[in-house]
Structure formats: structure tokens, C-alpha cells
Amino acid sequence: MCGIAGILFKHHAGPVGDVLIKMLADLNRRGSDSTGVALYSNLPVGNLVVRIKVEEEATEETVDWRKLIVETAQEYGAVRQSERVGQYVRLLMDYDGEYEDLTVALEESGAGVEVFSMGQRLEIIKQMGLAVELDATHAISSFQGTHGISHTRMATESRIDISHSHPFWARPFPDISVVHNGHITNYHKLRRRLEIKGHRFNTENDSEVIAVYIADKMQQGASLDEAVQCTIDVLDGTFTYLVATGDSIGYARDQFGTKPLVVAETADLVAIASEEAPLYKAFPSGLDCREAGAREVRTWRLPVAEPALATV
């Protein structure tokens, strides 16, 4: 199955983390292998935030991450903040170079090191187990931001580990993330095409190809809406996915409407989830919602005048 959920506050930063964790706790019914979020907010310092996995299973700090990660990053720009939480190192830094260069350098700094997200606004945090555990480790509930997407996984293919969990970052394109419910049957073909164009993949998970495909389209000049629209015909198999960029959120459903999705929109927010029940957990008085149709694509964008809304 898998569960997906997203939230966008249209006019001001809001409790993105709290809303997503409440929805995910219910969506763990649809998948409990792993839980993850892609959160978007403004940075207090620096122009780049990087989330890096340093160990697959880390309860104690066995890796000298300051030496591995921070010293490597310092060669590329000033590291303004660094911290280690769970399996992750989080860096806030100044960087104006190519994202792929920094990504490769960080990943080559040590065995098992993997950059999970990079951007001006995006932070991907994912972990094995349930939403309540993710929240306990990373205090997701206290996160304030403009928007976010999230996922609970019931793995049907590819490994069950933190790397193969959702959300996926559209490496090396900043701020683009995807969560997916379904199965992309032409994954290998699409991946080969994108690899020939020079894109790199970190996992064997079919969902990663959606993120990279959309980012590739946008790099060629397509808007998010146009890129997502293309996926309806390019992707084969079953899919309902959510995509987010630094200032937008969107969804697409496959031609048969195989995987569920309900959408609620008010004057202030857009809330999206696999089922209606999780919406009740985050918004107890309920939201007026409707099931998305087959082949349906919708995207929302934050007001252009305020791409960088202040965090509360």
C-alpha cells in the first residue's frame, strides 16, 4: 500500500511538522516499514541546507562526522551550523557552486555517507519504523514552515532501509522532492535514459526516477505543472505521487486512478492524503475534500512576492 500526505499553507508559515506527523501516525496503517518527511522553510543562516545520512543504523556516534563531513564541506563554503541527530548530519552553509560537486564530495568523504537532500528550503528526514519514532528522534512536530510532503512505506520492491525510503530528493536539483504510492513498471528504461543524460541515482527504488524525471524536465524549462503533466503518459504502472519544490506542491494520479488520494483546499491551506481519516487527525473538525480523478494533475504555488516567508 504505502501512505502519502502533504500540506501547504498559502499565506504564512504554519505547523507543517505537526500536521504531517499527525497524518503519518494514522497512515502508518498503510505502511510501517519506514516513515519520512520533506519539509520546507526558510533558513536562519546560510544559503544552503544539507541533510546527510552518515550511518545506516546509528544509535551511538561511531563515525567522526565532524572530520568526515564538516571538514569536507568547509572546502566548498563556510559551514555556519552543523549538528548530528540520529543517523543524520545537518549542515547550514554558504555555497554558490554546482550542487552535484558538493554532493559527490560529501558522499566520497566516507563509506555509507549519502546526501538525502540539498537546497535553500528543503530538508528530507526519513527513518525506519513509525511516525512516532521519527518524531521522537527529530522533533518533527515542532517544525514550522510553508509546506511539506511525507510518506509511510510498505515496501513491495527494493530494499527496506533508510536509503530506499521516501521522500526522494531529485539529485542534484535543489529543493525538489517526491513521495510515491504505487509501482513504476518502466523504471529501468526511464532510469537508463536519464543516466545516459548524466543523472545519478542513489537507490534501486522505482520512485526515485519520478523525482529525477521531473527535475530533468524543469531543468529544460518546463514549469512544475508541465513536468508533472508529462509524467502521466511517460510513467507506466500504478502511481499516485506528491511532488514539492521550494515554492510549490503538486500531485498526479495514473490513468486508471489505481492508488487513492483525497484533496482538500481552503482559503488558507491545501491538505492532501491517501485517505480522509488522516485529515481528521490533523484537522479534527474535518475538511471538505474530494477524491482526485484518474489522470488528474494539480499544483499550487506560494505567492511569488513572498517566496521566502519568515518562519514563525
Place this chain on the structure above:
Amino acid sequence: MTASIDCAALTTREINQAIQRLAAEGEAEIHLLNPEARHSLGVTIFSPVKIVIEGTAGYYCGGMNDGATFHVKGNVGWSVGECMLSGEIVVEHNSASGTGASIRGGTVVVKGHAGARTGVAQKGGLIVVGGDTGYMTGFMMQQGIMVICGDAAEGLGDSMYAGSIYVGGDVNDPGNDAVLQAMTDEDRQFLSETLDRYGLSDKRPISDFKKIGSGGRLHNFSKADFELWRVAM
């Protein structure tokens, strides 16, 4: 007599067992409070009891119903009334995919919009939708009647064997072998009475309705219809 069950503190199994117990004790009407889109509410109820869901139900609401009357004040999720034999389910707002899937009898009314595959493999009974209906509505329908006041998405009535689908709005892309049939005075009389009964008369004038049925070309294989079969399969 009227009873109420607060779903908030109970498991789904406890809720459904409470419904069956109250119905056996002779309650005429049971209200479910705080349903919060929970799945499988009121499945396999075989008593002529009235169940009022004070909010939104999740998947399979009223599934396999035989004789009970449901009134859902909010939305329902997938497959409301799936495999119903008899009874009635009225939903005030929207429903999701598989609305009234495979019902053999009884009535499912959705006053708002219904999702994809509404009335898939319908084998009898009546499905009424006040708004639009989704992709492949009436796919492989075998018997019964469907009334759609709004528009029908692509694939309406694809590969249907028999039965009738009345559509008040647009049918832009009917499914394989779904054909337009002539409306009779009896059809109009039936529509008028049905919409009136569920307070849907203002949704669409009766004169707008079209009737869709099976063209019969998929009942028996014919080489001349090979292309149609190829697409249908």
C-alpha cells in the same frame, strides 16, 4: 427507539458488534458519533435497522448490507455498499472509487460526486449520483440501473453486458460497446420519481438525460468485431 454509539473510544469490530447487538435488541435507529472516516463501518448488517453516520465514513461503509438503511451525513471512501443485497445507503456529500461496486440489489445514493469505477460489475439495484462520476463508471455492469446527474468521465459503461445508465451531463468518451439508447416516457417517469425521492430534482432537468446501454457486440465473438475486442481486452 434510538441509540447512539461513540466510535471514538471503540475498535471497528466493537462498533460493528454493538450495531448488531442493538439491532437484535430491537433498536429502530442507531447513530454513529465521531466516525472520522474510519473504514468498514456497518458492514454485514442483515437487519432492517436505520443507521445514521454523523459525519464521514471510510472504505466499505455498509458493505454486504442486506436490509439496513444508512444515512451518511459526510463523505464516504472507497466501495460504499460493496456487494449489497438489499437496503439503502444515502450519502450527503461525496464518495470515492468503487461506489456501489458489484451490488446485487438495494440503492446507493451519493448526493455529491462519486469516484472512479462507480457501479463496477453492478448486478442489480440502483445507484444514483447527484454530481459527476469518475473513470470507468459502470465497467462490466451486468444488470440494474445507474442515474448520474452530472458528467461521466471517460470509459462510461465499458464492456457492460446489460443494465441502463442515465446521464444528465456530458458523456465525452463512452467505453467500448456502450451505446446511446432511446429514452422512453417510462424512463422519464422513472427518473422524475427517483430524483424527487432523494431531493435531487434541481440537479438537472429530466430532458437533459441520455440513456446508455450495451451494444451487444461483445456478447458473442465475431471476427468482424475483432478491433473492438482487441481494445476491450
